[in-house]
Amino acid sequence: MxxxxxxxxxxxxxxxxxxxxxxxxxxxxxxxxxxxxxxxxxxxxxxxxxxxxxxxxxxxxxxxxxxxDLPEASDAALDAILDRVADWMRTETSHGCLFHAAVAADPASPALRDLLERHKAEVAARANAACGLPPEDLALTLVIEGLTQTWPLASDAALDASRRLARPLITG
Structure with missing residues (x-):
């Protein structure tokens, strides 16, 4: 570029x-x-x-x-991911996911829908890999999406809830 x-x-x-x-x-x-x-x-x-x-x-x-530069241990990687998502929401956008907002603004755009799907798939793949979860597992993706979408309403309480929900995913 x-x-x-x-x-x-x-x-x-x-x-x-x-x-x-x-x-x-x-x-x-x-x-x-x-x-x-x-x-x-x-x-x-x-x-x-x-x-x-x-x-x-x-x-x-x-x-x-x-x-x-995530930590290698699954539990530390999970904490870092959730903290970084919360920090992103705190500093970059306090009103939700910009990718979802773009598709909502132009729902007929295949290019926007493709970009949204690619973004979410890459986030899921990287999060699962960092936390030692199977690639097809959706649970951590749901936690990250929940944190992102709930942040505007609950901020740090959403982060705390995300941690409670995600911890059992990697500890079995």
Whole structure:
């Protein structure tokens, strides 16, 4: 990815996370990307392309932040994953999953649905691998999704509940 595209994607991600997918005007998106309108449209020719670029950026950042350099022990990895998801919610988005919000804003978009499915599948695979769970097991995915979706209502109480629900998954 070029430096310009990275700059655009990062700015678009911030703009959509702050203002949703319908609210930001093209001028707001251009300003957030820090490029001219011509450059914005050169790299992302439509609003749909802008949303996809923003979400691809978010996908990469989320995976790195939650799953890079996890402890090797399953119980420590589980605690780290849940803590990092909570930290993400606390610092990046306190109102739920941006991927789900994008699909809700444009439910007819196959590209958005594919990106949502890919993101969630990669989160599940990495979480299960880190915690020593079978790849097809959905339980930890449900706990992580529950934490993400419940965070806006319960914040740290959602983290505490997630820990209580997830601990038996790795201890048998």
């Amino acid at each position: 070029s430096d310009t595209m990275q700059k655009i994607s990062t700015g678009l991600e911030r703009a959509f996370a702050a203002g949703g997918f319908a609210e930001p005007s093209v001028e707001t998106l251009r300003d957030a990307a820090g490029v001219s309108l011509r450059t914005l449209y050169k790299y992302t020719p439509s609003r749909g392309d802008m949303v996809l670029a923003a979400l691809e950026n978010r996908h990469r950042r989320y995976l790195a932040r939650v799953f890079d």
